[in-house]
Amino acid sequence: MAGAEEASGRALIDVRDLRFQAGGRQILKGVSLHVMPGEIVCIMGMSGSGKTTTLHCIGGLTRPTGGEIWIGDAQIVGMTEDQLNGVRERMGMVFQYAALFDSLTVFENVAFGPRRRRRLPEDQIRAIVAEKLELVGLPGTENLYPSQLSGGMAKRVGLARAIALSPPVLLYDEPTSGLDPVVASVVDELIMQMRDKLGVTSLVVSHNITSIFRISDRIAMVHEGQILIEGTPEEVRASPDLVVQQFIQGRSHGPIEQARRLARLAEVRPPLHSEG
Ligand SMILES: Nc1ncnc2c1ncn2[C@@H]1O[C@H](COP(=O)(O)OP(=O)(O)O)[C@@H](O)[C@H]1O
Ligand SMILES: [Mg+2]
Incomplete structure (x- = not known):
């Protein structure tokens, strides 16, 4: 408790028990994470896990259905549009x-x-x-x-x-998606320069493992709308959690992705000749 209070006292972004419900589904089920001034924190996770939704809630683009988001001394959940505009000005958003x-x-x-x-x-x-x-x-x-x-x-x-x-504050959504590895590393370098030259505090959503481990001071992994692990790159690498390990080794795509891949394979398979 004392640790959490201490962290929240200094954090520039402090997300507590963030919830988002839409279309009859609980998409965020209580996400908590914080970013200290000058840190680069990456939110990693599989496609559909809730990364963009989390980022958009923090950026004031999506209204959460529960929880708190502190940007410095301002709690933005439940703010009016006018109040939100003032906070949005302090956060730059780099869209996917x-x-x-x-x-x-x-x-x-x-x-x-x-x-x-x-x-x-x-x-x-x-x-x-x-x-x-x-x-x-x-x-x-x-x-x-x-x-x-x-x-x-x-x-x-x-x-x-x-x-x-x-x-x-800068919020990035998949800044390296669709880029080849060389160009991606240039973008990674820029993200770090924003921290080092301008003192920017950054939250980066990504599923690019190479980028995540290159730029992060800390990593939070979202899985099915919840934080599975939050820690330094070394702590995340050493995690005994199977889902974390499968993700960082690029092996896991979850049951939905696996079903999709099987469906794609079925599509390219040559048609069977029936004897009818
Ligand atoms: N406004 C919304 N209404 C209904 N479903 C949504 C809405 N926003 C996001 N979702 C769903 O929530 C899940 C998480 O989405 P998202 O945060 O974009 O995932 P990620 O960025 O991790 O790929 C997805 O299944 C998506 O379809
Ligand atoms: Mg996304």
């Missing part, structure tokens, strides 16, 4: 598929937040955008359109947009 506006240039995409949230003169907005693009290694790309970007570049523009208002 970059989620750039296709009809806007890179400049307009990154300038979106500063334009909407703060009344800044145009030259200041230009300076902010240039600085953020430089930080993600894409200086001078202002006039490109999303269709002209590679997958890795799009992710980096998504990151530049997330840091446009210099938030102390």
Whole structure:
């Protein structure tokens, strides 16, 4: 108890018994985790385990049906939209598929937040955008359109947009999904640079084992809407839990995934010739 209070006293993100129910299903069944200032914590878990839902609750995009989420001194569950807007400004979100506006240039995409949230003169907005693009290694790309970007570049523009208002917290959803290993390692490097250069506190949702063990200060594994284990990479690696071990060795895909894979195999099997 004293330990939990001590941790919550210093944590920048503190999630307690988070619940989310939708479509008659309990999707989050009491998720608790915390992120200390300056930490990178990864939420790992199989597809459908509740990672994105947890992240969206923390980012104020999904309203939980129970529990508490503390962002610093603010408990955001049950806040009004107006109150939430103030908290959202302190959290940058990097979405799974970059989620750039296709009809806007890179400049307009990154300038979106500063334009909407703060009344800044145009030259200041230009300076902010240039600085953020430089930080993600894409200086001078202002006039490109999303269709002209590679997958890795799009992710980096998504990151530049997330840091446009210099938030102390960054929330990433599958930042390396769909990237080849080399580009993924560049993105991993950037996530660590955000911590090391800017002191950002990060929560990263991922099922990419290589990335998770490369960037995490601590790892929380979600399984069927609950935290199965939370600890340092070494502690997670040493876990005797079979589900944890199967996941980190890339062997487990759970009964649903297995059924899907069997179904896919059945689809590609050549048709049997019947004698009728
Ligand atoms: N608003 C919703 N209504 C109904 N089901 C949902 C909703 N949001 C998420 N789910 C379901 O909850 C489960 C967990 O989803 P998600 O958090 O996206 O998983 P993950 O990111 O770990 O793959 C999935 O089965 C998903 O279909
Ligand atoms: Mg997800």
